[in-house]
Amino acid sequence: MRLGLVLGDQLSFDLASLAALDPAHDAILMAEVAQEARYVPHHPQKIVLIFSAMRHFALALRARGWQVHYVAFDAADNSGTIVGELQRWRQSLGATQIHVTECGEWRLEQALRDAQLPLVWHRDTRFLCSREAFARWAQGRSGLRMEHFYRGMRKRCGLLLEPDGSPAGGAWNFDGDNRKPLPRGLRGPFPAHFEQDAITSAVVALVRQHFSDHYGAVDGFDYPVTHDQAQQLWRHFLDYGLAAFGDYQDAMAEGEPYLFHARISAALNIGLLDVRRVCEDVDTAWREGRVPLNAAEGFIRQLIGWREYVRGIYWLRMPAYAELNHLHNTRPLPDFYWTGRTRMRCMAQVIEQTLKLGYAHHIQRLMVTGNFALLAGIAPTAICQWYLSVYLDAFDWVELPNTLGMVMHADGGYLGSKPYCASGRYIQRMSDHCKACSYKVEQATEADACPFNALYWHFLIRHRAQLAHNPRLALVYRNLDGMAPARREAVWRRGQALLARLDAGDCL
Numbered sequence: 001m002r003l004g005l006v007l008g009d010q011l012s013f014d015l016a017s018l019a020a021l022d023p024a025h026d027a028i029l030m031a032e033v034a035q036e037a038r039y040v041p042h043h044p045q046k047i048v049l050i051f052s053a054m055r056h057f058a059l060a061l062r063a064r065g066w067q068v069h070y071v072a073f074d075a076a077d078n079s080g081t082i083v084g085e086l087q088r089w090r091q092s093l094g095a096t097q098i099h100v101t102e103c104g105e106w107r108l109e110q111a112l113r114d115a116q117l118p119l120v121w122h123r124d125t126r127f128l129c130s131r132e133a134f135a136r137w138a139q140g141r142s143g144l145r146m147e148h149f150y151r152g153m154r155k156r157c158g159l160l161l162e163p164d165g166s167p168a169g170g171a172w173n174f175d176g177d178n179r180k181p182l183p184r185g186l187r188g189p190f191p192a193h194f195e196q197d198a199i200t201s202a203v204v205a206l207v208r209q210h211f212s213d214h215y216g217a218v219d220g221f222d223y224p225v226t227h228d229q230a231q232q233l234w235r236h237f238l239d240y241g242l243a244a245f246g247d248y249q250d251a252m253a254e255g256e257p258y259l260f261h262a263r264i265s266a267a268l269n270i271g272l273l274d275v276r277r278v279c280e281d282v283d284t285a286w287r288e289g290r291v292p293l294n295a296a297e298g299f300i301r302q303l304i305g306w307r308e309y310v311r312g313i314y315w316l317r318m319p320a321y322a323e324l325n326h327l328h329n330t331r332p333l334p335d336f337y338w339t340g341r342t343r344m345r346c347m348a349q350v351i352e353q354t355l356k357l358g359y360a361h362h363i364q365r366l367m368v369t370g371n372f373a374l375l376a377g378i379a380p381t382a383i384c385q386w387y388l389s390v391y392l393d394a395f396d397w398v399e400l401p402n403t404l405g406m407v408m409h410a411d412g413g414y415l416g417s418k419p420y421c422a423s424g425r426y427i428q429r430m431s432d433h434c435k436a437c438s439y440k441v442e443q444a445t446e447a448d449a450c451p452f453n454a455l456y457w458h459f460l461i462r463h464r465a466q467l468a469h470n471p472r473l474a475l476v477y478r479n480l481d482g483m484a485p486a487r488r489e490a491v492w493r494r495g496q497a498l499l500a501r502l503d504a505g506d507c508l
Contacts, residue, residue: 002026003095005086008036008050009104009395011057012271013064013227016122017099023065029089030058031071034080036108040389043216043358044207045223046266049392051207052200052225053270059199060226069093073206082108083115090117102131104269105396106318127311128157128275128304134312144313144414147173150305157276159283159300160293168286173301174246174294181430182251188259189240192233193222200225215338216355216390223266223392230264230272237262238281246295250363252346252431257353261361262299265393268307275303302362310401313415322400325380326412327463331499333382336507337369344451344508345437346427347372358392363430365391366420370407374421375455376502380410418472421459424450445490451498451508457488458495 004021058070102124103109151172160168224230244260267273286296336342340351350364373383384403388394405415424441428434434441443449468477
């Protein structure tokens with residue numbers, strides 16, 4: 001008799017370890033354990049999502065004829081770890097083998113590999129590029145760039161291609177068309193919501209009881225927890241959101257947390273949706289004339305470009321990657337990241353939304369909360385832990401490279417070619433946050449000036465030795481050098497004062 005392990009982010013009927021087993025003779029183990037729920041203070045809704053989706057998946061497996069041993073979080077004999085549960089159930093069932101699909105986190109996979117267990121490992125075939133294939137692609141390259149990887153993936157997957165294999169529309173990337181601010185009065189489609197059933201309601205009660213010390217609201221949970229619900233969410237976006245996604249994917253608006261974003265990343269990352277089918281749906285929608293090419297291309301690039309690329313880098317460079325700190329940042333994460341109590345309107349809006357929903361789209365993460373952490377010199381480990389904690393779709397393989405590499409430039413440009421830093425002017429252009437802010441985005445050195453402005457120049461000045469040689473920052477440094485000496489000194493002093501306030505515990 002063989003035992004198969006299904007983790008909380010592996011809820012796919014096509015999971016490789018399931019395919020290797022026989023429901024007539026073998027058994028499945030699923031376990032809600034304290035170690036996975038508490039190693040960072042996960043958002044309560046993230047725990048609800050995973051536990052509820054796991055329980056629904058276990059029922060679905062049983063309906064398909066599988067024998068499923070399910071360990072609830074509050075079970076009296078729960079050991080609290082995945083390794084402990086495997087040891088316990090292997091002995092109880094007399095299993096000769098334990099079949100496991102590659103984990104999403106180096107930490108957990110290492111713990112399993114170190115355990116004295118008869119494990120049989122399987123590739124995670126839910127991803128389009130295996131770890132080994134990415135390593136082969138990266139071998140011998142002087143520098144890795146997502147754009148080169150993405151083009152190869154497009155060709156390999158046959159997406160958005162002309163009959164001769166050339167890119168649709170004559171270009172591989174339409175990112176230049178996808179940076180439009182939201183026109184006044186335009187709002188996104190009404191988001192799809194999902195009522196809690198008895199299983200989800202029971203999980204909400206459990207999380208409220210056991211995780212009240214975690215940041216974030218548990219009330220209002222309405223995410224899909226089954227494959228059918230995830231498919232409904234996807235079809236809703238495909239019909240009502242994708243057409244405008246390209247133009248306005250970088251836009252931000254108060255009271256509009258989703259706009260034209262799909263909100264499917266959590267469902268994808270735990271296995272409720274299949275990335276191949278999602279990309280094929282987008283390709284079909286473009287070919288049928290239902291969505292413009294810039295929207296289809298921008299969306300597919302997020303999935304077979306960035307998503308697969310950051311996973312490849314994660315498994316290529318771990319565990320050393322997690323310790324990188326190219327800019328030598330040491331400042332602790334300000335408390336307002338956990339509370340939302342700050343006078344910076346953009347930061348308050350994104351953090352409050354995050355604590356309420358466990359969600360923020362990529363520009364809110366990269367150019368608001370991430371941008372501030374970069375400019376303020378926050379320690380990469382601190383901001384990485386925050387992102388891993390507060391977002392429903394955050395798993396180490398996707399969160400760590402995006403945060404450490406793309407947001408914090410802590411890998412020195414290995415993942416991305418330049419730091420994504422910006423002043424308050426960018427946020428003003430792409431959002432309506434600045435209109436009601438206590439700070440003035442038009443100012444940089446005055447007492448009520450937007451903190452992003454002085455911190456932006458302060459960042460460039462203090463890291464000149466590491467960044468001035470970067471060709472993508474050449475214009476920025478020419479602008480800095482052309483600044484009047486008195487002005488440059490004033491923004492430096494203002495930046496120094498803001499950082500001193502952070503060090504003193506001031507919430508800004």
